[in-house]
Amino acid sequence: MISFQRISTVDESLYKYMESMITSSFPTEEYRPLEELRLYTDSKPHFHNNIIFHHDTPIGCITYWHFGTFYYVEHFAIDPALRNGGYGRSALEHLYQLLKAPIVLEVEMPENEIAQRRINFYKRQGFVLWDKPYMQPPYRPGNEYLPLLLMVHGDLKCDRDFETVKEQIYREVYNV
Numbered sequence: 001m002i003s004f005q006r007i008s009t010v011d012e013s014l015y016k017y018m019e020s021m022i023t024s025s026f027p028t029e030e031y032r033p034l035e036e037l038r039l040y041t042d043s044k045p046h047f048h049n050n051i052i053f054h055h056d057t058p059i060g061c062i063t064y065w066h067f068g069t070f071y072y073v074e075h076f077a078i079d080p081a082l083r084n085g086g087y088g089r090s091a092l093e094h095l096y097q098l099l100k101a102p103i104v105l106e107v108e109m110p111e112n113e114i115a116q117r118r119i120n121f122y123k124r125q126g127f128v129l130w131d132k133p134y135m136q137p138p139y140r141p142g143n144e145y146l147p148l149l150l151m152v153h154g155d156l157k158c159d160r161d162f163e164t165v166k167e168q169i170y171r172e173v174y175n176v
Contacts, residue, residue: 002087002094004062009038014051015070018061022087025077029146032105032139046172050080052091059087062095067168070156074173092153104165105125105130106136109147118149127151130158134166137174 010126015038022031032039039176041049046067052060060078063069073095078087095103107129108115119129125152130152135145156165170176 001055002090004098005051005053006048008042008049008078014058016040017058018049021061022075023075023078024103029139029143030136031075036139041069052087054090056085060091062091063155063175064095064099064103067172070104070154070165070168071099072165072169072173073103073105073150076105077136088121089125096126096153102152102156104150104152104156104169106134106148107151109149119149122151125153127153128158130157130162132162137170137176139174 003113005014007018009015019034019037022037023034032040037049040047047063047065050061051058052062058079059082061075062073062077063075064073076088078091105122105127106155107119110116110119123129128151130150132150134148134150136144136148149163150165154166
């Protein structure tokens with residue numbers, strides 16, 4: 001059985017696990033400095049930092065933001081030793097049941113096999129790829145914007161909602 005546990009920095013061992021998942025699963029330019037992540041975790045009520053459990057065992061992490069009309073998944077990672085075991089699919093199914101609202105996430109451009117596989121994984125889970133240019137603002141000063149794409153699960157439409165979704169993410173997540 002999959003469950004999520006929202007954590008704060010007070011949950012030292014779980015928080016350390018989450019940080020190791022983020023730093024080992026994402027390149028440095030794809031996550032905020034850890035000090036800032038700690039601050040957001042403890043001070044932003046609409047930011048949810050969660051450990052994913054299978055029964056009582058931590059198997060990954062998922063961070064998301066609640067923006068009223070939709071949720072934005074900032075980071076989602078399953079422990080590398082447990083990937084391809086159906087945990088990612090099960091975690092997303094749990095997320096849909098928990099949130100009951102549209103979900104947005106960013107994916108890399110489909111320029112290599114890993115990025116294509118990731119996009120196809122999300123498509124199999126019911127996400128739709130918005131084929132409109134999207135630039136992820138940098139997490140750190142001096143870094144460049146990253147060309148990414150948005151994927152959506154739920155009742156959001158690219159032609160109708162792209163600009164609103166982008167502006168909300170830029171303002172709240174990236175402070176742009």
